[in-house]
Amino acid sequence: MTAMVPTADIDSGSGTAPLLQVRDLVTSIKGRKSDVAAVDHVSFSVSRGEIFGVVGESGCGKSMTALSILRLIPVNAAITGGAILFDGVDLTTLNERAMRSIRGNRISMVFQEPMTALDPSFTVGTQITEVIHAHSNVSKAEARERAAQMLDRLGITNAASRLDSYPHQFSGGMRQRVMMALALVMNPQLLIADEPTTALDVTIQAQILDLIAELRRDMGLSVLLITHNLGVVHEIADRVAVMYAGEVVEIGPVQQIFANPQHPYTQGLLRSMPYLTDRQDRLYVIPGRVPELRAMPSGCRFAARCRNRIPICTQRHPQLVENEPRHALRCFNPTPYVD
């Protein structure tokens, strides 16, 4: 028996109020003629101490969702609907000043590009201590001390002397640790990591992921982990939302989604993962492309690329429906997964 549920109710099931609740979020990009929704009625929640993954192909709205939470979306975009409840407060209603006191302090973000995300002209020490000074009243010496401790905590040797180095004197992996240091130095409740490992090579990638898992364990950090790599999600996330063309198409605990993926798109993503199959010879690729924002089909957005398509798929827009406890999907014709 399946039932339609308000999607925000699909949470970790821990019983306590989630730390972050994104409800029916709509983020639109302003166009010359009309606006288009890059994030379209997206709902999910992140519990305290939970690592929540968001996956999907390039352009499906993952970054836009993350940037909406911190209200750092591009100038030509705007949050046009929904609510973002963080610790009970709707972030969409806060003024800039209140929002600034949350950024880098209670919610932090690390980005994909460790090569360009740091200011090239200032030392790493300055870039970390200025976060501390922005959010607390401490002496310069104490801020430096805390910055050094954080770098040390994140596995940078000679932390105190490295404070005076410039970003270009660090390798990519080390730079990503510096990014994490300035994100975590204020001990935030939520870390948003937007493809934090994509630009790094595999060993470094594993180190950074281990680090995130460890921080969650030690600091009780909640993490919103954005990636296009299901392997990363499988490794460290508790729950995952699969996004397609601005919508959540499947959401649930990682174990369930990997054991029993229901949505044809999720199944396609799984099939195209290199190291979960033995078929190293020919990597599966989902045929076709994500539809343009301006040319979004009115029926199922995945229909053009779907092997399960039935007539209703192009006529009506499927809703997100819970098919087993805490596991929901947006599909008229789900079938069991065959590899």
Add this chain to the structure above:
Amino acid sequence: MARTIVYRSLYAVLLLIAASFLVFYGMRLAPGDVAEVLASHPTGQMTVERIREDLGLNRPVFVQYGTYMRELLSGNLGVSLVTGEPISEILRTSASYTLRLAVLAFLLSIGLAIPLGALAAWKRNSLFDQGTMLIAVIGMGIPNFFLAVLLIQLFTVRLGWLPVAGYETPKHIIMPALVLAAEALAINLRVVRSSVLEELGRDYVRTLKAKGLSNRRILWLHVLRNSLPPVIALAGIMMRTLLGYTLIVETIFRWPGLGYQLVNAVLKRDYTVAQTLAILLTAAVIIFNALADLLQQWADPRTRGKAGA
């Protein structure tokens, strides 16, 4: 960095030699003969031949150049053919006037362009941005002498606030400095704005915002700091252009700087003064450029780090 300094200096020295020779040679090609001018001078007593002999004008131009440069480098600049005044004296007073004017104009243009240009970029497409860019377009398009005429009309003729020409009071420098600064200000405004605009689009700006920093700190510390290299690069060129324009501006306002003296010397056919001033002005330009290059390298910690490694 040390290597860069050596190479850049070597290049500057070669350029200096080539340029000074060209000026020297050019003077010889100019219509009219020094000797004839001197002979026709009311106070002159000597014959054309005698003067030629005295000045060594009969010798090959390279030899003349060598003798001249040796004297110049040993600090013996000679005397004015017309007045007999030592050129070092003319140089000392007029250089200080020109420097005063150029530095004031330079500071004025940079000092206004940085805050206005940065703010225009931050408030892109706002009324403020459009207004600033309009000023830049006007400043760029309006010829120096025309602006001078407008200012004189306004401040001297209409309002009677400022004297029209001369150098006697501090007020005298205001109009020439404004005219001299106008184009540099216009160019600097555009460069600062576009440089800041480019930096604002970079990834690190998003990181700074995500850290919860104030807009003020993001713009005036981080973005501005990163926007400066092209502005500094331009500052050298700007100083050279400014020095070039002093010729016109000093002449219009009768400001007794190097440019005014040079133009005067040429008009009076005072060859020794004209030649020495021209060579020294060229040298100043070349040295400014070399310094600006080095400053720009130093301003960018990425190149600074690499050059040091």
